Amino acid sequence: MKTFLENLLIGVDESSITQQEKEILRNMQMLNAVSKKKKLSFLNDGFVCGRLDISVNGTGYINAYDKRYKDDIIVENRDINSSKVGDIVLAKLTKGKKGRNKGKILLTLKPAFLTSVVYTKKFGKEILGVNVKSGLAYALKATQKSLKQMPLGTLLKINNQKDEIVEVLGNLDDVWVDEKISLAIYNKNSEFSDVCEKEAKSFGDSVDRSLYPNRIDLRELEFCTIDPVDAKDFDDAIYYDAKKCELYVAIADVSEYVNAYTAIDKEAKFRGFSIYFPHKAIPMLPRALSENICSLKPDVDRLAFVFKITIDKDFNATKEELFEAIIRSKKRFNYDEVDEILRTKSYADKKLLDMLLAVEELTLNLRKIRLKTGFDFRTKELRMSLDESGNLKSTRFEVSTPSHDLIEDCMLMANKAAAKRISKGIFRNHDAIDLKKVDFLLQDLLALGIDAKFDPDIAKMVEGIQKIADDMGMREEIDKLIIKAQKKAEYATLPKGHFGLGFGEYSHFTSPIRRYSDLILHRLLKANLADDKRLFNYLLLNIEETCVSLNELEREADKVAYDFMDRKFARWASERIGQKVQCYIDENSNITTAKLDDKIKGARIYIINYTADVLTRVLVEILEADIVSGKIIGRVVKKLNV
Structure with a gap:
């Protein structure tokens, strides 16, 4: 959005922008804010676009996307026009006192949030709503009589476009309301519509083999899943034939059940990702799919999209076959169980034991080779536990163990193989370290006693820093600083490489139950396998816009989880x-x-x-x-x- 609005200053060709941007352009033209010269559209003089901030006293400030305006554009409260903090807006400029630019907001081009959460608070004799995120108080579209019937601290979900109350969430005193607050701020749904639920349940609980005569039958192979102990949805299963050096990575075949433009697909696209709280998951797909017919549960037939990767003695993938199959997982392992098996080299089922030990040897070698061009960032993920009352009970850091590494490198092989099969679609790209942040990184390192010098070869510089960190026994701490300096991985339609992994092309194939990106890729790969160019191109419609949306939805899913944890920490600290x-x-x-x-x-x-x-x-x-x-x-x- 920001790039599009900045480009309006130099001219935008409508043929090169997304459908969403075209709609915005039409709205701006109706307000006479945009003119067309030849084939290009320009923002007219006297108008400005930017992000809105609002002070505690109600005055607005627009951070303009036009570099000619070094100072924020002031917007009087009466001219904010129902826009909210963080919204990207269009304003018409007026001159203020002492030549300071002022503006009147004409249009919210993109709301920061479709919904917001307020709690009721008494100011004098009036009950107002106080925005949970900004702390700003304002009058609600409800009578004072109805507001006074609610206890103070009542939490309300607001539709930002209409400024209307759409849901009463609960009260601040209720510990269990935290989940509702976090979801409502980012307009996330915990429940699915009746249409979605009925559509999901229509597939039943079991797979009838006779309905899929063209699928390869792999039910005799010793597939197993390896997941967290509390996992309920199983995206992936692995099997390794050590004699033939063939690694099978079987992924839940969600695209068999979720077709494009169905009710479930529209909801999955809206959600983008599953959201994980300490006590529950908010799935991308209805549980009848995510935890049942799509999930690769043990001892039941399931549909899978499978990569069979043949590996030579130098651990290179010499053949990567992709096909639709039916599998029957023989065992549902959790990480701790596999770690114990790898440590003791013992397990009752010798076939599974031999396979796990062989996969460990394979992935150790794959990882060793990968880390010649990629990086091993030793990070710890915070896990929070709640007690029966919904309060913070304990926290722990989950660290990567041999079982995590084993399954990760199997998934990386499949993701990398998937990316090779298409030239346009949906890829996971990761740029190198943000050069603007390198100076901050080097300063922080110097304060810790690491006198690292800038090297244009960023990969070489990072490798050198990590070696020093290892010698100092500060690897995890230093890796945090390096990660902080990096750009975020993002989805895009063309492959640009993955800096952290050291891959030239990479995508997400292995989690279609919890990531919409993977579901899109599965559909594209199936069209590619069938050599159906018409379907492939049809699936690519608006793919650029979808990638932009997924990047935003991914950040939002993370923010929802962090917002929830922050509130639990605050409740803990308040006592x-x-x-x-x-x-x-x-x-x-x-x-x-x-x-x-x-x-x-x-x-x-x-x-x-x-x-x-x-x-x-x-x-x-x-x-x-x-x-x-x-x-x-x-x-x-x-x-x-x-």
């Missing part, structure tokens, strides 16, 4: 005001934040009147905890010796 906890400095640029690193780990604490080098360990006193915003405020009591 511990005045207590002192061990932390380390996490951010020190515009603001100073610390990460909790005590019995409870991972909470972000905003630090007042203090700054220090990143990773400095400190003792922090908890001063405030705002459950509404999920923010914890603290002050550093003293610096801790490592």
